[in-house]
Amino acid sequence: MFPSFSLRYARLPERLRAECLPTPVERPRLVAFNRELADELGFDLAAFEADEAAGALAGNQVPKGAEPVAMAYAGHQFGNFVPQLGDGRALLLGEVVDRHGRIRDIQLKGSGRTPFSRGGDGRAPLGPVLREYLVSEAMHALGIPTTRALAAVTTGERVFRRIPEPGAVLTRVASSHLRVGTFQYFAARGDTEAVRLLADEAIARHYPHLSDRADDGERYLALLDAVAERQTELVARWMGVGFIHGVMNTDNTAISGETIDYGPCAFMDTFDPRTVYSSIDEQGRYAYVNQPVVIQWNLARFAETLVPLIDSDGERAVERATPIIREVSERFEARWREVMRAKLGLATDEDGDGELAQALLDAMRAGRADFHLAFRYLADAVEAAAEAPRLKDIFESRDELEAWLPRWRERLAREEASNADIVARLNAANPAVIPRNHRVAEAIAAAEEDDFEPFEALLAVITDPYTTPDTEVDYTRPPRDEERVLRTFCGT
Numbered sequence: 001m002f003p004s005f006s007l008r009y010a011r012l013p014e015r016l017r018a019e020c021l022p023t024p025v026e027r028p029r030l031v032a033f034n035r036e037l038a039d040e041l042g043f044d045l046a047a048f049e050a051d052e053a054a055g056a057l058a059g060n061q062v063p064k065g066a067e068p069v070a071m072a073y074a075g076h077q078f079g080n081f082v083p084q085l086g087d088g089r090a091l092l093l094g095e096v097v098d099r100h101g102r103i104r105d106i107q108l109k110g111s112g113r114t115p116f117s118r119g120g121d122g123r124a125p126l127g128p129v130l131r132e133y134l135v136s137e138a139m140h141a142l143g144i145p146t147t148r149a150l151a152a153v154t155t156g157e158r159v160f161r162r163i164p165e166p167g168a169v170l171t172r173v174a175s176s177h178l179r180v181g182t183f184q185y186f187a188a189r190g191d192t193e194a195v196r197l198l199a200d201e202a203i204a205r206h207y208p209h210l211s212d213r214a215d216d217g218e219r220y221l222a223l224l225d226a227v228a229e230r231q232t233e234l235v236a237r238w239m240g241v242g243f244i245h246g247v248m249n250t251d252n253t254a255i256s257g258e259t260i261d262y263g264p265c266a267f268m269d270t271f272d273p274r275t276v277y278s279s280i281d282e283q284g285r286y287a288y289v290n291q292p293v294v295i296q297w298n299l300a301r302f303a304e305t306l307v308p309l310i311d312s313d314g315e316r317a318v319e320r321a322t323p324i325i326r327e328v329s330e331r332f333e334a335r336w337r338e339v340m341r342a343k344l345g346l347a348t349d350e351d352g353d354g355e356l357a358q359a360l361l362d363a364m365r366a367g368r369a370d371f372h373l374a375f376r377y378l379a380d381a382v383e384a385a386a387e388a389p390r391l392k393d394i395f396e397s398r399d400e401l402e403a404w405l406p407r408w409r410e411r412l413a414r415e416e417a418s419n420a421d422i423v424a425r426l427n428a429a430n431p432a433v434i435p436r437n438h439r440v441a442e443a444i445a446a447a448e449e450d451d452f453e454p455f456e457a458l459l460a461v462i463t464d465p466y467t468t469p470d471t472e473v474d475y476t477r478p479p480r481d482e483e484r485v486l487r488t489f490c491g492t
């Protein structure tokens, strides 16, 4: 059933990883399987058989040709350096070449202890597995780079967190699992050769256009620049859909520029830039508004690992890398303005656009408006005479919005586009439905009672996010006060 594995990472020197087999589980049952992604990866779907797939995707049988490895990595967690993390509950089965010729990692998450497990049990509860499944697939449907979810299997075993919970294994697909933390692991050990191997692997897999730069220093500097570009754009795009990652540690900053690790993440409901959902982020380090600064900080940690590769003279290397890190804030501002222009229905670029977008966000904050509906319902207000009651109703106080709308319409007039075109742009840039926290919580609670219908129904609508769902349940509605999820648990 599985496509053939290329075992690139398993063939890298042993100190980069640990060979390790998954620990079999009692009663594997396939509860979610992404056929579209499986097809893209080259799975033989004609030979697909659910029980056999469940066994393989729970790690009870290692697929033919796979050589599972746990990857070594370190990381700054909430600002503190932890020199040894590594896949403590995940195993890379190997890489496959998908139907588009792209190399993709296939990894089991929750498949048992590894040499990097430290005190952990190597397992994952069903709730976080389904949260990662839902949110990563929604992110993909929104067109934002991310790891993907291929399958979820329940194990028939309990895992013990605050309370006993049903266990599960997620099969995750990524264009690679190289993280800033992977580089930090070896840099902290003074193993420059390993850092070089990783940098070369990163260039080969994600930035092949850099490989023909003859000068080593230039090439690794260009790698830093390329990662900074992708990560900065990623954060701007997260913020454009109201996403808060929740745990932007350096081990969760992917070199590919994909979103990775959907732990205590959430999409914001009421707009407030200080919003934090994560139960483990007590100081608000990873609040919505802090994300651009955090990514700059994480990229500076990445730059530090590359110093010996950039120039044999450390001071000169730092001098060369520093402008790239400094520029992250400007780059972010530019990407953010692009994201916001699209959300306002603007295809042309004017100096005042950033300020116009900020004024709407200020109005949303003052009016305690729902982030997603405020943008989605802008389409009702394009016409000068429009009353737009749906839009106005979601603002608790409207003065700022009322003052903003004529400014926006004046700006739209300079677009020289028909109202219908503007409406089409707005609807293509502002999703109707995202996985709201209370809906994710509801789907998880039902699945924990063995009812997967709410999970499947939610998955169906969030993977078609720009279409207003025609369903009995209103997936677009913000939570009522009693439904509000204030904190999300990472549940590791």
Ligand SMILES: Nc1ncnc2c1ncn2[C@@H]1O[C@H](COP(=O)(O)OP(=O)(O)OP(=O)(O)O)[C@@H](O)[C@H]1O
Residues within 6 Å of the ligand: 085, 086, 087, 088, 089, 090, 116, 117, 118, 119, 120, 121, 122, 123, 124, 247, 251, 252, 260, 261, 262, 263, 490, 492
């Ligand atoms: N139950 C567990 N058993 C062993 N190790 C664990 C467990 N939970 C988390 N870890 C390890 O602790 C570290 C931090 O965990 P975190 O929750 O950020 O990552 P994760 O969700 O497991 O992994 P990823 O970043 O690959 O999505 C990682 O090295 C992870 O492998």
